Amino acid sequence: MALIVEDGSIVPNADSYVSLADARTLAVRYNLALPADDTEAEAALRNGAVYIGLQEPMMCGSRVSPLQELSFPRHGVTLYGYPVATDSIPAQVIRAQVIAAVEYGNGTDVRASTDGRATSLERVEGAVTVQYFNNGATGATTVITAAIDALRPLLCGLNNGSSFNVYRG
Numbered sequence: 426m427a428l429i430v431e432d433g434s435i436v437p438n439a440d441s442y443v444s445l446a447d448a449r450t451l452a453v454r455y456n457l458a459l460p461a462d463d464t465e466a467e468a469a470l471r472n473g474a475v476y477i478g479l480q481e482p483m484m485c486g487s488r489v490s491p492l493q494e495l496s497f498p499r500h501g502v503t504l505y506g507y508p509v510a511t512d513s514i515p516a517q518v519i520r521a522q523v524i525a526a527v528e529y530g531n532g533t534d535v536r537a538s539t540d541g542r543a544t545s546l547e548r549v550e551g552a553v554t555v556q557y558f559n560n561g562a563t564g565a566t567t568v569i570t571a572a573i574d575a576l577r578p579l580l581c582g583l584n585n586g587s588s589f590n591v592y593r594g
Contacts, residue, residue, distance in 0.1 A: 428467050431495050433512040439494045440471045443519045451523050459523070460530040473526030476535060476572060477518060485581040504578055521575035528569050535567045 431439035443451070445463060448470055452459050459466040478496050486501030489511050497518050502509040509515055528535065573580075 426467070428470060431493070431497065431514060433498045433510070433514050435490050435493045435498070437492075437494075441467075441474050442477070442495065442497065442514050442522050443470065445470065447519075448523050448526065451520065452527065455520075455523075457523065457527045458530075459526060465530065466526070469526040469530035470522065472529040472535075473522040473524070473572075476525040476529075476569060477522055477576070480573065480576055480580065483580045484576075485579060502579060509579075515579060517575050517577075517579055521572040524572040524575060525569050528567070528572075533567055533569075535569065 428441040428443075428445055429436060429439045430441050430444050441448075445467055448466070449459055460469055474495055481496045484496060484499065485503070486499040488496065489498045489500055497514050498511050499509070500511050502515075504515060504517075525535075
């Protein structure tokens with residue numbers, strides 16, 4: 426099924442910020458590789474858009490409409506001190522989606538399910554011994570640092586020093 430691209434006009438059922446062709450062009454520009462199979466690449470791009478959505482609590486501003494499927498477009502966002510039009514998708518969002526899509530396309534399970542413990546040793550000899558790596562933390566949730574870096578100018582929750590959310594009580 427073809428991607429439904431959000432262009433800033435609140436496209437119904439949008440699942441991507443970028444078309445497959447444009448994503449492939451951008452990936453090549455940054456020496457990244459999306460899956461060669463179009464169906465797999467589209468699935469990776471959808472997951473990349475979902476990853477952008479996971480960062481929404483840290484994003485400046487608010488959604489333009491409660492009906493929009495994705496986190497952008499947004500009201501009240503500035504980029505390097507200039508207001509971002511409420512009917513546009515910043516290039517940083519598209520770049521972050523493609524970066525995240527590459528990780529998904531490589532098979533990275535970004536939101537892996539786990540019991541939270543990685544065992545390095547278990548022994549049963551009269552007494553039970555269990556030893557965990559890193560205090561049992563598996564690191565099952567992966568942070569795609571390059572995608573967060575691309576989004577950083579649009580995030581308020583990361584103390585980017587230039588903008589922050591203000592709410593009336």
